[in-house]
């Protein structure tokens with residue numbers, strides 16, 4: 001069982017996370033005179049991972065002047081007991097001096113730390129999430145303890161620590177036996193079932209989200225010993241655009257179907273095949289599973305299914321009918337893909353039956369230019385699923401979009417570029433006649449490419465200037481057809 005300490009200043013949501021991870025019966029420990037609740041322990045779980053959770057609650061009751069010292073004491077004691085520490089910040093509030101104080105303790109502690117940016121529901125936490133990178137404790141995990149969002153990411157972040165623990169237990173004499181759960185704990189785990197994510201869901205999501213913890217790590221493909229990780233692909237679109245035909249064709253063509261789901265069962269959660277030696281995993285075929293009903297053509301597009309498929313995927317292929325390209329529904333799916341930060345490839349299917357090809361192409365270009373500006377340069381491929389035409393091009397476009405989506409630019413290069421951009425077009429004067437200064441920038445993450453620009457007076461920088469930067473990033477570094485995110489952070 002992995003012991004996890006929850007650490008952070010008051011009010012960041014430690015107890016909420018504690019309760020979310022813990023079973024119902026909590027062991028409250030009184031181990032110091034005059035202190036009501038020093039540390040709480042509970043057994044809990046996340047997916048299939050058994051956890052022992054240590055909470056450092058009760059700080060709120062301490063007198064203010066003693067707070068700092070007591071916090072340090074408790075934090076250190078919890079750290080000593082833990083295999084890994086979760087340091088919570090309130091992403092809506094950003095990083096406060098007190099958070100910095102905790103980070104300082106944690107930076108010198110031998111216990112590994114995962115920064116958790118809590119209260120990340122909706123968009124409100126984005127700024128704080130960016131700030132959290134600056135704590136110097138690795139990539140933060142965005143989470144909403146209250147809403148239960150992001151637990152799959154937390155699971156993914158904890159996984160290596162659990163594996164390390166298991167390895168240590170195996171190495172120790174008789175170690176593995178010590179990890180056996182006692183019956184009482186096991187029962188509690190059942191009760192806690194609804195709070196976590198199912199193991200399948202967690203694994204699938206963890207797989208879809210991937211790790212980009214180490215920007216300098218070579219891509220998986222570079223390592224001959226490890227099989228390359230499959231590209232998670234979703235195929236979405238309105239009913240009758242030819243999704244099922246396309247999937248069958250793709251599997252047929254490449255003839256490299258593997259895994260237990262071989263034979264294209266409609267109920268498959270994932271279908272594996274490969275293209276040019278690259279393993280591809282078709283994720284969440286729920287949208288396709290609905291097939292076979294008589295009312296098929298009348299069936300409405302299920303937004304929930306589509307959104308689910310998008311969230312499981314790295315690259316999304318949106319299949320459209322050439323004779324009705326980019327209608328309202330197509331556009332709203334495309335926007336969903338971009339908003340979810342996935343790479344998008346548009347498949348203009350039934351090209352064999354297109355009535356006016358020139359008109360279709362014109363409409364595609366017009367729509368891409370006017371309606372999907374958040375991801376300029378989106379790839380589109382005309383094809384016929386029925387006749388098996390241009391399927392290679394579609395898959396090539398998917399691999400390409402995936403590469404761009406994963407791309408990272410070194411900080412030095414970025415900042416030389418930023419200097420050039422601000423020299424060519426200085427930011428406009430802000431209020432009070434002072435110029436906004438863009439100090440430096442960094443790529444906070446890939447998948448999708450996300451940048452943080454540190455500047456004075458961020459609020460005075462007009463949106464048009466942000467667009468100038470984003471478009472420049474696309475052109476200079478080739479971030480075409482994937483969402484590019486840019487956040488402004490204040491720095492003095």
Ligand code: GDP
Pocket residue numbers: 237238239240241242243244245246288349350351352353383384385386387
């Ligand atoms: P889904 O609902 O998106 O899975 O669509 P289906 O794959 O069931 O296809 C709907 C209809 O479009 C079927 O009658 C297919 O035969 C037809 N269809 C699919 N792809 C093509 C294509 O490339 N060209 C033509 N002409 N028809 C197609």
